[in-house]
Amino acid sequence: MLRELKIKKFRKFINQTINISPGLTLISGGNGLGKSTLLGIIANGSGTKEFKTLNNKDFHPEFNNYFILSKDEHKDSRKNDDYYEVTLKYHYKAHEVYKRVRTSHPNGPKLKLVPRTVNSEGIQNDKIGEEVFKNTGIKGSERMPIPTYYVSTSRLFPFGESKSLHNHLVKITGRKYISDQFTITKKYIEMYNKVLPRSIDEETDELYETPKPKINYTGIYLKPKSSSILTQSIGQESLSGIINALLSFHNISTEPNYIGGILCIDELDVSLHPDAQLRLLKLLKEQSKELKLQIIFTSHSLTVIQEMLRLKQKDSENHMVYYFRNNNRPFFREEDSYQSIKADLFSEIHYSMPKVKVYLEDEEAKFALEQIMNIYYEGKNESNLLNNCELIASQINCTTLLDLPNKDSYFKDTIIVLDGDARYKKKPSLKEFLTNDPKGYNSIQNYPRNVLFLPGDFSPEENVFRILYELLLNEDKHHDFWYSVEHNTSLGNYYPQMLLNELENMISQQKLDRENLKKWFQSHESFFDQSGIYKYYYKAVLENDNITTLAESFIKLVTNKLAALKSKGF
Numbered sequence: 001m002l003r004e005l006k007i008k009k010f011r012k013f014i015n016q017t018i019n020i021s022p023g024l025t026l027i028s029g030g031n032g033l034g035k036s037t038l039l040g041i042i043a044n045g046s047g048t049k050e051f052k053t054l055n056n057k058d059f060h061p062e063f064n065n066y067f068i069l070s071k072d073e074h075k076d077s078r079k080n081d082d083y084y085e086v087t088l089k090y091h092y093k094a095h096e097v098y099k100r101v102r103t104s105h106p107n108g109p110k111l112k113l114v115p116r117t118v119n120s121e122g123i124q125n126d127k128i129g130e131e132v133f134k135n136t137g138i139k140g141s142e143r144m145p146i147p148t149y150y151v152s153t154s155r156l157f158p159f160g161e162s163k164s165l166h167n168h169l170v171k172i173t174g175r176k177y178i179s180d181q182f183t184i185t186k187k188y189i190e191m192y193n194k195v196l197p198r199s200i201d202e203e204t205d206e207l208y209e210t211p212k213p214k215i216n217y218t219g220i221y222l223k224p225k226s227s228s229i230l231t232q233s234i235g236q237e238s239l240s241g242i243i244n245a246l247l248s249f250h251n252i253s254t255e256p257n258y259i260g261g262i263l264c265i266d267e268l269d270v271s272l273h274p275d276a277q278l279r280l281l282k283l284l285k286e287q288s289k290e291l292k293l294q295i296i297f298t299s300h301s302l303t304v305i306q307e308m309l310r311l312k313q314k315d316s317e318n319h320m321v322y323y324f325r326n327n328n329r330p331f332f333r334e335e336d337s338y339q340s341i342k343a344d345l346f347s348e349i350h351y352s353m354p355k356v357k358v359y360l361e362d363e364e365a366k367f368a369l370e371q372i373m374n375i376y377y378e379g380k381n382e383s384n385l386l387n388n389c390e391l392i393a394s395q396i397n398c399t400t401l402l403d404l405p406n407k408d409s410y411f412k413d414t415i416i417v418l419d420g421d422a423r424y425k426k427k428p429s430l431k432e433f434l435t436n437d438p439k440g441y442n443s444i445q446n447y448p449r450n451v452l453f454l455p456g457d458f459s460p461e462e463n464v465f466r467i468l469y470e471l472l473l474n475e476d477k478h479h480d481f482w483y484s485v486e487h488n489t490s491l492g493n494y495y496p497q498m499l500l501n502e503l504e505n506m507i508s509q510q511k512l513d514r515e516n517l518k519k520w521f522q523s524h525e526s527f528f529d530q531s532g533i534y535k536y537y538y539k540a541v542l543e544n545d546n547i548t549t550l551a552e553s554f555i556k557l558v559t560n561k562l563a564a565l566k567s568k569g570f
Contacts, residue, residue, distance in 0.1 A: 004089035023288045023318030025296045026308045033330045035298040036266050040067050043264045044113045045088040046144040052177040053248040055218045059147035066152050069111035074103040087122050090144050095135045147261035154215050155241025159230045162212035172207045191243045195279045199224050235271035249291045260292030269301035277303045354565040355390045357414040363393045368460040371534040376551035385558045398422035405448040415557050420456035430462045430512050455546035461521035467537045472500040481536045
């Protein structure tokens with residue numbers, strides 16, 4: 001298994017270390033960065049002639065069969081510091097093996113990449129080579145004996161331009177290097193139809209081979225329903241090339257010495273519809289697991305990038321994404337977002353990070369949540385995560401909000417903060433509990449994970465009414481609070497006796513209904529904000545963790561939702 005690619009220098013790449021996933025690894029970036037070159041280096045580090053592919057080739061790709069190295073790209077490491085060098089780290093037979101790759105001497109007929117066994121520091125000597133050979137049987141100048149397949153963009157070369165003719169089509173009736181033709185045929189149909197549904201008749205059993213003479217390529221094909229083999233689209237041809245590679249691994253997967261393989265695919269998405277791209281990724285994920293395949297591929301499709309970021313978010317061990325920036329000196333970020341990548345692909349400097357949508361019942365609930373989070377963050381050297389949220393005062397009742405995540409999957413990616421009284425099947429009456437807390441009420445037990453409740457047993461306007469009433473009835477006990485209010489000139493004539501008269505009038509006139517309380521709350525909202533009544537009550541009066549409990553739960557949800565939204569690109 002390939003673990004790591006460490007680049008000292010190779011063309012534009014300087015001092016880069018790329019970890020390779022056991023599953024899927026995406027290499028992406030703008031045009032001209034050298035993505036395909038990286039793929040070629042990876043493919044050139046391993047290979048074996050022990051097995052044959054479906055088109056009777058070795059699992060042994062050569063860099064110089066796909067890329068041209070010019071004579072001036074060879075620099076002697078003994079005379080120049082600017083030489084090309086890449087070290088590939090493998091895990092093989094319970095041992096770490098390092099293969100250093102440099103260019104061959106330019107006097108040869110074709111400049112190529114030459115692997116050599118080295119230690120973790122890139123040092124080569126006889127002792128290191130002997131030790132590795134003793135443990136693994138791999139000679140110093142050999143590649144890693146892992147079946148490797150390189151799917152180049154030559155698969156996209158149209159049949160017409162490649163000089164393919166109908167008489168080149170040869171029906172396969174038996175090949176010694178195809179272990180089970182019936183199974184290979186059925187798997188071809190299964191894989192193809194997973195990506196392009198209903199494209200090949202499931203009863204089809206005629207497997208064909210046809211060359212592309214102009215580019216010296218031979219592939220295995222089945223006839224699609226809507227076209228002949230030679231008239232299929234570029235997208236269909238691209239998919240066929242990838243399936244040929246997967247089936248080549250299937251063909252050898254039951255061999256006693258098969259330990260898995262490495263599959264490199266250049267421009268995975270080319271000529272495929274976005275839906276087909278997603279289906280292809282799903283197929284590759286399945287085949288990677290089934291065949292013990294490391295699949296490394298290039299793409300600059302936003303669809304592919306977005307899906308790979310989502311998969312990485314769910315399972316970072318088996319999914320890696322490397323998006324390279326800066327054509328002159330490519331680099332990548334350890335953690336990257338879809339928004340940032342999309343902006344770079346469109347050459348935008350500025351971009352907006354996603355915000356988590358937070359649904360609340362009304363404006364009063366929004367005000368209460370803001371107060372609570374501001375109190376929690378006070379004195380902390382942290383950024384308030386409310387800045388990463390879009391607070392929506394929905395004007396939707398709590399019962400409907402509570403049920404939304406079960407009715408529409410969209411709302412599972414949001415946070416829903418309900419009033420305190422929403423936790424009860426039967427809401428407590430404010431008039432009954434002006435000075436005491438409800439006891440024995442039947443609270444709801446099951447609710448979605450993304451639902452939180454504001455502190456207290458009442459709506460925000462009822463809650464603050466009760467808080468203020470308590471502070472007024474016990475004015476002497478809360479002298480500190482009232483002293484700060486009376487000496488705050490911006491608060492006007494807010495003093496206890498006037499406020500107490502107002503509240504008692506509302507109680508006696510039975511104006512504690514929702515509509516009247518909302519009007520009352522809105523008329524005094526500035527006072528609730530500037531007086532610090534929330535902070536005083538929760539910190540000095542209750543002296544409990546109501547705020548901390550809600551705030552920490554809210555922060556955890558926001559953090560998780562932000563990560564999910566970034567990976568999805570919303």
